[in-house]
Amino acid sequence: MLEVLGLDGTTEAVYRHLLTHPERGVADTARALALDESDVRRALDRLSALALVRPAAGPGPLHTVRPELGLQALIARREEEIAAESSRLAASKAAVERLTAELAPARDVSPGFERVHGIEAVRDTLAAVRREARTEVLVLAPGGGPSGDPYAGPLPDESAPRRDVRTRAVCLHSVRNSPDALAHARRLSEQGGETRTVPALPVRLVIVDRRLAILPLDAERPGAGAVIQYGGGVLAALSALFESIWEQGEPLSGPRRRVDGAPDSTERAVLRFLARGLTDDAIAKRLGVSSRTARRVSTVLMKRLGARSRFQAGAEAARRQWV
Known part of the structure; x- marks a missing residue:
């Protein structure tokens, strides 16, 4: 519900828990929410970056900022970002309209x-x-x-x-x-x-x-x-x-080229798309295959590279000079 403000589900759960149990530390919070301590620490890092928690001056490991203060500030910041984006979009729309006008029909004119x-x-x-x-x-x-x-x-x-x-x-x-x-x-x-x-x-x-x-x-x-x-x-x-x-x-009349141990051209394309952050559906559309096929190729490549994220897979592929 608060993802638009930068809080994913785990981060929101940790924030809500600390609002009602401010005395609890990482281990207690992890047990209460059935999470790994590493997940709780990542959530706390995110909350700290959003200025929703900070080191406590008094008792308790952390001070949790109340939502009427912390979240309202995030909302105000998000509204400013949306306004700026709307301004940029309006400028882009005007540029597109100018470009469209420039592309008026010009048969028999070269160029x-x-x-x-x-x-x-x-x-x-x-x-x-x-x-x-x-x-x-x-x-x-x-x-x-x-x-x-x-x-x-x-x-x-x-x-x-x-x-x-x-x-x-x-x-x-x-x-x-x-x-x-x-x-x-x-x-x-x-x-x-x-x-x-x-x-x-x-x-x-x-x-x-x-x-x-x-x-x-x-x-x-x-x-x-x-x-x-x-x-x-x-x-x-x-x-x-x-x-x-x-x-x-x-x-098309011959077999696909492949070097043992190295990704083929389709796999290299998938690695480039992964590094750019494209979703499986977007990758599938560009390759002309099903989303299931794109997901399978992405998963296999990430396992081959020992990567835990798409960005890490792209970075590791670049290190190996696969892309």
Whole structure:
């Protein structure tokens, strides 16, 4: 109930107990609450940091600050933080509005932008630019075959370029478990294309002839709309991003690479996500796997590293040069 003020369940329980039993020390409090003494000490450290307990001037090991004083002060501090965050959010909203205005449609202008809205418009745009391709199509897409995601199919049959147009697609490792994705990759190979896989992708992306790039307006809703980037430095940066990811990819037609004793590319990605503090659900979304699978991989890695926390796992992985 008091987590928003910085007190987790154990810390709140210890605080409540000391309010009614101020004479009790660590051992007595631990017995009363059925906790380990180490848990009580951590709770006391947290309460001290929040100025809710301090060394007693008189009898008793600690002085516990009454809630009408200590908690009200925390509430006031939290309200100030929320007000400051609201101010920053308002400034960010204004910046986003300015950026949106700058991304006005600019067809036939190079360099420039165009925006399209709605999943059908996105599909039509992707199909059109693939048909117009002259030399190459580069794709970053989570899946390996047609689905509800307009970027999921690296090369839908109905919009396939000519055979002299080279197509390279990078998908997630998870597509290796999909018969449809594998069949789609075979069709792509028959048309002269290549597919590689990586553990995670930073963005959905289609680049055609190095002259334009298409990526979602909203990364969480790829069908909501798309930005078309024509030429310029941004396109060059996106092309370099694709080449970097392509070099890290593993051919879908071959087995996954692995060095004995070292984590594979998926495990390395999970370790990077752990170090960043991502939850299992967030990791699963980035890897294109179930939350249960992400949780299992995280648990196994933490055991291998002898880590008790996600942050510790990331730090130990960095020490071993695994990430």
